[in-house]
Amino acid sequence: MAGIRVLSLSADGVETHTLAEVEGLLERPGALVWVDIPECSDEAITLLTDVLRCHPLAVRDCMHRNRVPRVRIYPHHQLLILHGPERGPSGHVHYLELDQIIGEKYVVTVHGPINPSLSPEVALRETDGVRRRLEAGRLRPDSPYELSYAITSALIHRLEAFIEEVTTDVWHLEQRVTGGHMGNPEEFLEELFQARHGLLSVRTMGALGAEVYGRIAALEARIPAGDLPLVNDLVDQLSRIRGLADGEREYLQGVIEFYRARAETKMTVAAERLAVIAVVTLPITALSSVYGMNIIVNEHTKVPQLVAVLLVMAVMSALLLTWAKRRGWW
Numbered sequence: 434m435a436g437i438r439v440l441s442l443s444a445d446g447v448e449t450h451t452l453a454e455v456e457g458l459l460e461r462p463g464a465l466v467w468v469d470i471p472e473c474s475d476e477a478i479t480l481l482t483d484v485l486r487c488h489p490l491a492v493r494d495c496m497h498r499n500r501v502p503r504v505r506i507y508p509h510h511q512l513l514i515l516h517g518p519e520r521g522p523s524g525h526v527h528y529l530e531l532d533q534i535i536g537e538k539y540v541v542t543v544h545g546p547i548n549p550s551l552s553p554e555v556a557l558r559e560t561d562g563v564r565r566r567l568e569a570g571r572l573r574p575d576s577p578y579e580l581s582y583a584i585t586s587a588l589i590h591r592l593e594a595f596i597e598e599v600t601t602d603v604w605h606l607e608q609r610v611t612g613g614h615m616g617n618p619e620e621f622l623e624e625l626f627q628a629r630h631g632l633l634s635v636r637t638m639g640a641l642g643a644e645v646y647g648r649i650a651a652l653e654a655r656i657p658a659g660d661l662p663l664v665n666d667l668v669d670q671l672s673r674i675r676g677l678a679d680g681e682r683e684y685l686q687g688v689i690e691f692y693r694a695r696a697e698t699k700m701t702v703a704a705e706r707l708a709v710i711a712v713v714t715l716p717i718t719a720l721s722s723v724y725g726m727n728i729i730v731n732e733h734t735k736v737p738q739l740v741a742v743l744l745v746m747a748v749m750s751a752l753l754l755t756w757a758k759r760r761g762w763w
Contacts, residue, residue, distance in 0.1 A: 437477060438469040440567065442574060447567045452476060456484050459538050466539040467580055469560050470495075471553065473543055485510075485541065487534060495532050495543040502641040504648050506655060510536040513581070513645060516638050517588050518595045519555050521548075524627030526634040529556050531588060533581055540577045542584060559587035578660035582667060589642075589670045592635050596677050599631040603681060607688045610695065618696070625689055632682040639674030646671060 439450040441458050442465040450458060458466050470477045473496045481487040481495065491505060491512040505512040513533040518526050527548050534541040544556040554561075563583050566572040574580040606625060609616075646668045653661060 440467045464538045468541045470543045472545050498546050502645050504645045510534055515642050517591050518635050526631050535577050535581050540580045562587050582663040585667055592674045595635050599628050600681050602628050603685045610692045632678050636678030639671045643668050643671035
């Protein structure tokens with residue numbers, strides 16, 4: 434995994450620095466520093482504690498995995514905890530944690546911890562994209578909140594792309610259901626519920642993220658007036674993610690219900706056919722069991738009686754089939 438990146442942002446462009454320079458960078462007038470930490474190592478903890486003077490609870494949250502997004506408001510900085518999705522090989526959705534510490538002159542992003550089965554580069558996807566935009570001159574943030582807005586927007590774009598990926602799977606599943614080409618029922622149900630799990634996961638990420646930024650927006654006094662519209666826009670974007678996931682989940686639920694109705698219809702038809710077979714064969718079986726030993730004997734078969742019984746069986750079968758037809762069983 435790449436090491437800690439330190440960038441200073443100004444009207445002249447973007448410069449890369451070492452960790453030792455962070456304290457001096459923050460003393461510059463109008464400084465804006467971005468520190469991107471791939472994993473919370475010992476040197477990262479030293480930076481957060483001794484240089485940036487972050488609250489101990491904020492440092493603790495950056496060190497450990499947080500399963501629920503949240504915001505922590507401290508006197509000189511704020512901690513935001515968000516999650517992004519990543520599909521595992523078995524359809525499981527991994528939660529990629531992204532922590533942001535927003536100060537008066539800096540933004541710190543801390544990734545992970547991540548599942549060992551995932552590539553470390555996956556966790557850096559959004560921040561690497563923002564860094565490339567900065568280095569190319571396509572992004573010029575003037576405040577920590579503008580930089581945080583760009584980072585969170587990149588994460589939201591990932592959420593939206595994930596919904597599109599799952600929606601593609603849902604469409605394929607619907608085509609298989611309507612076309613009757615579902616294959617193995619157990620495997621097909623597994624695919625249905627994997628898609629549902631993906632939509633539920635991204636819906637949760639969007640909904641809880643909107644709650645986090647809604648909390649920040651409610652504390653207007655702690656946010657520069659010029660940055661408040663950015664926070665409100667993030668609330669709107671995350672609420673939209675929740676709405677998109679809900680819409681696709683309802684669509685998928687319709688596919689699941691159609692599949693269940695189709696499967697139950699097939700089972701009902703099969704049960705009716707089995708009932709017809711039972712109705713037709715049960716009286717014949719009873720008749721043959723009663724008279725069989727009296728007609729077919731060890732040394733001699735009584736042909737007239739055998740023919741008569743067979744005719745009775747045929748008539749019974751015809752009458753029972755006619756009755757079943759009138760009942761609409763076949």
